[in-house]
Structures are given as structure tokens and as C-alpha cells.
Amino acid sequence: MNDDLTRLQPYPFEKLRALLAGVQPAEDKRAIALSIGEPKHRSPEFVAQALADNLDQLSVYPTTLGIAALREAIAGWCERRFDLQPGALDPARQVLPVNGTREALFSFTQAMVQRSADALVLSPNPFYQIYEGAAFLAGATPHYLPCLAENGFNPDFDAVPVAIWQRTQILFLCSPGNPTGALIPLETLKKLIALADEHDFIIAADECYSELYFDESAPPPGLLSACAALGRNDFRRCVVFHSLSKRSNLPGLRSGFVAGDADILEAFLLYRTYHGCAMPVQTQLASIAAWNDEEHVQANRKLYRQKFDAVLEILAPVMNVERPDGGFYLWPETPVDDQRFTRELFAREHVTVVPGSYLSRDVDGFNPGANRVRLALVAPLEDCIEAAQRIRSFVTDL
Numbered sequence: 001m002n003d004d005l006t007r008l009q010p011y012p013f014e015k016l017r018a019l020l021a022g023v024q025p026a027e028d029k030r031a032i033a034l035s036i037g038e039p040k041h042r043s044p045e046f047v048a049q050a051l052a053d054n055l056d057q058l059s060v061y062p063t064t065l066g067i068a069a070l071r072e073a074i075a076g077w078c079e080r081r082f083d084l085q086p087g088a089l090d091p092a093r094q095v096l097p098v099n100g101t102r103e104a105l106f107s108f109t110q111a112m113v114q115r116s117a118d119a120l121v122l123s124p125n126p127f128y129q130i131y132e133g134a135a136f137l138a139g140a141t142p143h144y145l146p147c148l149a150e151n152g153f154n155p156d157f158d159a160v161p162v163a164i165w166q167r168t169q170i171l172f173l174c175s176p177g178n179p180t181g182a183l184i185p186l187e188t189l190k191k192l193i194a195l196a197d198e199h200d201f202i203i204a205a206d207e208c209y210s211e212l213y214f215d216e217s218a219p220p221p222g223l224l225s226a227c228a229a230l231g232r233n234d235f236r237r238c239v240v241f242h243s244l245s246k247r248s249n250l251p252g253l254r255s256g257f258v259a260g261d262a263d264i265l266e267a268f269l270l271y272r273t274y275h276g277c278a279m280p281v282q283t284q285l286a287s288i289a290a291w292n293d294e295e296h297v298q299a300n301r302k303l304y305r306q307k308f309d310a311v312l313e314i315l316a317p318v319m320n321v322e323r324p325d326g327g328f329y330l331w332p333e334t335p336v337d338d339q340r341f342t343r344e345l346f347a348r349e350h351v352t353v354v355p356g357s358y359l360s361r362d363v364d365g366f367n368p369g370a371n372r373v374r375l376a377l378v379a380p381l382e383d384c385i386e387a388a389q390r391i392r393s394f395v396t397d398l
Helices: 003-007 014-020 045-053 057-061 068-081 101-112 131-138 162-167 186-197 223-229 262-275 281-291 295-315 338-349 381-397
Strands: 095-098 122-125 139-146 168-174 202-206 237-241 256-260 373-376
Touching: 003 131, 014 338, 045 057, 045 281, 045 381, 057 281, 057 381, 068 095, 068 281, 068 295, 095 101, 095 262, 101 131, 101 168, 101 202, 101 256, 101 262, 122 131, 122 162, 131 139, 162 168, 162 186, 168 186, 186 202, 186 223, 223 237, 223 256, 256 262, 295 381, 338 373
Parallel strands: 122 139, 122 168, 168 202, 202 237
Antiparallel strands: 095 256, 237 256
16 A cells, blocks of 8 residues: 555545534524535536537547547637736647646645655645645645735745756646635746746646636636746646536536646646546547636636625625635634534534644644635525625624
């Protein structure tokens, strides 16, 4: 058995189940879950129809590289979304379809890390747990960069010692962040690209929340935008991860892509050929329909805006909570310990949230997620409003 398995911590939801074990919630209140970030808005019917129309493809072995039409649709979407020059992304060499960003982030790390005693994989803290687990199982050590309010909930990259950059093999970014919702500014992305050149590491940008933002006239930039602004047309040392799960409310489709540096993707494709993770052809054809349509994505953002507006109006008077730059999470401070807050809220109000400390790691005795909770505004508007009202009542009585 792989000894590195012993380095893995229980997943946050395992910790949450243990925390709530034995707690009897109020019987007169129905359960409302704000814990799991699973989109609940209706999936686009035209995508489901495309999937149904192509079920004859069940008899076809899919290729790891995917069909050309999907890679072309993805490249076209990237050009439109991130203001790239026409033809900037070569669909044959710079785009790979993947079964959602989770499996891609994990497998990418296995393929890219060169095992050594001093290998580091850097990630924000708090963070998506796959970054840590992937680093451990690739034989590297995670290095956590705290995301604090005083720095806009982004890591203070200027504070990272040169000695750490020199050992870095992969820098994970998440923008908008999970759970903070913070966007990494374009100028910061440019600085990070320069650091990657100087110290020879890969920037892996997890942008699965990139299409959940508030201002329709100002889509947030991504790592590809920074490359384009620098005239870096080969996207060297840069890869981005995108998914239809949040953008299109299709978590069950398990469809996304990786795009960027052609040399990196060539090596990753070799790994994936052995990994056995080809996307079914009918899923690819349904994905083309999703990437080629923006109307349903705009409607999705409108629903989230309504929920943020309503919930913030209820919670802002009693909690220190801010509208994020993007995503579908709120990251409020708690007036008591975040685990106590979560357990007692569940007991009294039958509302489930995630303690912030479960999404973070202690570094030098400090946990940047402590005394915060993550609220996923994925439930219907009425449920989010009722949950916010219950939380407000609970906080007021503390």
C-alpha cells in the first residue's frame, strides 16, 4: 500500500459528520443545507437533449484526446471569454477535455511533480482539499499561503521567501477562491508568471468558479488573460482548469477542460492515456452545446445575484460578512468558535454549514479559517432566505 495514503486528512465533510453526530436538530424545522457546494439550479434542457440524442455513442470507445469538435468549441470559448487573439489556442495541442476539474487537478499533479525530498506544491489556505491530497500522493509537500482579510483574502505572494519559490514545482491558484470568493488581480497574475519563469514552476489555475460573478459588463480576468496581456502566446508554464459544473449547473456531467502550455499538455496527455479517463463521446457532444451557449450562464448568474442580495441584507446587520468577488459562497466571521457555531446552529435551527477551520490548515499555530464558516448559496432562493433568517436569529441570541 502507498505509504503516502497515511498523510491524507479526513475530508471536510467527514469531519462535519463527526461534529454533528448525535446532535438532534429541532424537529419543528426542516433541514436546509448550505454546506456542500453542489449547484442546484436547473440544468440546461438543451444539454440534456444533446446527451439523449447521442446515446448511440455508447457503443464507441472514446479517445483520451477527445473529439476535435469539442476541443475547437473549448478553444473558441476561451478566445471569446478571455479576449484572446483568434487562433491563440491550438485545439489540437493546447486543449484537453477532462472529467471535471477534480480528477484533472489530482491527476495533473501526479504527472507533473518530480518526486524529491524538497519538492513543494503551493496552494492558498483555506483551499480545495484536492490540492493537498494530490501533492501528498505525488510525493511532494504542500506549502500553505494564508488568505487573510487584510490582503483581500488572497495570498500575500510578496511575503513568500525566495527559498520557497526555488523549491516550488506547482503553484495552485483558485480564482474566484473557494471558499473566500476572492479574485486574483490581473497585475498579480502577471507577477506570478514572472516568478514562474524565474524559478521554473508551473502555475495551475483552478478557475471553475470563473463564470459566477456580479457585473455582466466586467467578466473577471483569468490566467489566460494575463498571458495574453503579456504577449505570452505560448502560455508557457501556465495551465487553466475549467468545468461545466458551476458554470452550467451540470455537476453530474463531469465535464471540463485543461488548456495552456502545449508541452505540459503533451506530457499530461501521455499520463492520461495510461490513466484511463477518456470522456464518453455522448458527454463530449453535450458539452459542445454547453460551451457554445452563454444565455443560460447569464440566467444562472442572475439567480445567484438575487440570492446574495437577499441573504446579505439579512445577515450583514448581525455578522461581519462581505459580498465576494465571485463564486457562490459567503465567508462570514462567527461570534464564537466556528465548530461550536456550526454544531449549535444545526441543533437549534437545522441549518448545516461548514466550519472554516475544516477547509484550512494550521501553520505555526494559526488557522486562517478559524472563526469563519462557509455558506454555499446553492439552495433555492426561498431556502437561502429562510436559512439566513434562522442564522440571524441564532446569532442575535448568542
